[in-house]
Amino acid sequence: MPKPKLTPEIKLQADAIVARFNVERLRGQPGAHYVTNYRGVHLYLGRQHGDQFEPICRLTYAGDMNHWDFAIYKYSSGRYDPEEWFFPGAEEVDGAIEGAMRAGLKAYPS
Template sequence: MPKKPTIPTEIQEEVQKLIDEFNRVNLKDSTALLSAFFSKKIKRGYSARFKGKFLYLDRTDRHEPLPICRLTWNGKMDNWDFAIFKYSSEKYDSEEWFFPGAEEVDGTVTGAMKAGMIAYEIR
């Protein structure tokens, strides 16, 4: 049986650095605000889950991480396939392109996070 394609470890590490930087720049003020309301420290921002050729981007806004989108590894850091998480069906949909923020999707992890910030605003 052929081995399923996976995202190389060095790419996973690079993705994590991109996520950390995005959170630091774009969500730096929001963590302090949350800490004022909750006794448990909440780390607000994006997080990654890797499974096979997929990168799942979740975002913690209040209590727990919620799904935002899924990216499919195509062998290059600027050529990921994008699928938005649709809460109406509770599934990832790569065919859905009519959502706020779709214009930010450019094949990169950063573009996907920007799209997620618009599609699912932090409240």
């Protein structure tokens, strides 16, 4: 079975979810807002500080907007690790983009 593609329409939907989360949940918290970056089937969530993108997690599109595969960014190794589940906020990961952002806020508070 072919891997699902991350189409421009799905990217727009994901960007809208992130923007809504930033407005509804993170208003007034400097440095806490999420930004998106896309490569292939991956959505990278991070925080932007000036010109610096600070990675938080990587989501892999699995064919459903509510079921993305999650990998936390590990600063100790400088890579995304889909096998790491022992971090603050892991309980928030539920397959949705919002769950990944909630987990990221606990794993890497600003």
